[in-house]
Amino acid sequence: MFAPPPQEQARLFAKLPEEFCLKGRSSAWLFGKRNKDIGSFLEGPVLEADGSLLVADIPFGRIFRLTMDRKFHCIAEYEGEPNGLALDRNGRLWIADHRKGLLSFNRDTGKIRTELGRLRRQGFMGLNDVQFHSNGTLFFTDQGQTGMHDASGKLYARRPDGRVELLVDTIPSPNGMALSPDERTLYVAVTRANQVWRVPLHEDGSTTKVNIFLQLSGGYTGPDGLATDEAGNVYVCHCGMGCVWVFDEMGWPKRRIDVPDGLDVTAACFGGPDMKTLFILESSRGAVYTVDCPAAGNPTFAQGALEGS
Template identity: 55%
Template structure:
């Protein structure tokens, strides 16, 4: 028996498709060999983030590309480099920060497309493979280090890079940490733990430390698990369920209230609020190379920076 009534089920519509000129065909990549069992991927879109002008920025992990998509759905290739970019987050000064699986934390100048390293190692050691990142209102940057961790190897990590440049590992026992977002009061961080098919709550003490980490939401089904996440202005959590072809909407207490179906493929990997009044969720569907969208009755929670309204 379900603890909650069935959530409202709706279907997203297509916002934009990756043009054929940008689809790589007949080629393999090291990232796909390691993470997609050697599939020949035309692309793998991730990391949606809005800038102050309403442009949507995306990553293409296996081919090291950063795209800008205009409000009318036109793709522009801004940068292509020898990396594997995943999550994106805008700083309030307009710079775009990148969680790169191979290279750590990078920063891109949106005007020139120039990319520079910010943090390539932790205490002299390379990261396992950073995945996603988010700014807190304080300006601190939180990011996940996933690599190939999972239930067989629960050693994924959650880091905080302070505005003073100090790097802190908050804990290192996560089985595949992925997307992350602070709660409404920013007293805790929600982390998508992909291989456990769950969302964990990581409380933050006044001194920045953490304890009593707990399970917030347990999902089920699909071919992968929860991936990117976003918060709405009421404190509700929106979760892209990769491998299940949907985005789940939960209220502030974790009760399911909405399920947005993809209609394009199963790999709904990430999402960001944007559009008019910030009430539309834009979702990357990586299997088809498509961005889909759905307008909600609630806006996204304003985060640190001009994006993620």
């Protein structure tokens, strides 16, 4: 439908050192993975105020801090499967844990707290990602093992007063999320359908007329993590294709950013001194890549929790 966009290659920024690689250790989360002895699987990058990145290691229950001198520091390790991460304005880290539900981590005390382990006595299928709105609402996806065979994946909204609302319950594998600059649209990666959905956010907190924003193809998995910039461009990490696609707000393809080693490109976020560097995770290899995005601007809205949670 569209001509291929310009293609470029990301550059290696840092790689998880061998001392943190747990090859030989088993994890139930690795069920169905082609390689069950990968030693780590990094996900959910989120930017800290000092420019460092926090990333999760799903199968082994770890959270790392990657400083801009390219060093990894393990700041938490627990019996869980952390996936998506988000910071609130108080610096508390919220965790979408595939096994334990919605958690938070207090950096000062080092304590992991269960915020929502189940909903109305029923457990989740397996949470995947979290995203703050500047009004304090926390969106989270419940993916589990859903897919085209079982379109029962869910999108929830946790309001500032603690109320939890189910927004959509017919998603075949809801994954990463990102907000548009005006925060009136939530983009949701729908991995097994190879799609990105557009979820309108109304003033009363409801959503209607959810539609398909992008229909992708290829790869062995599908779109995973998402990011947006202040111009409204949507950055789609295509797991199984080893690249990040960049589309404008109308869905026109603008760029294709390839990772030189590995296909498990799962997540990305903006950072750097001017917020114009895209940090990209290749999860299976524990690697972080970067690419310059000079037209990206400062996507402060993407850190909505830092401003208004």
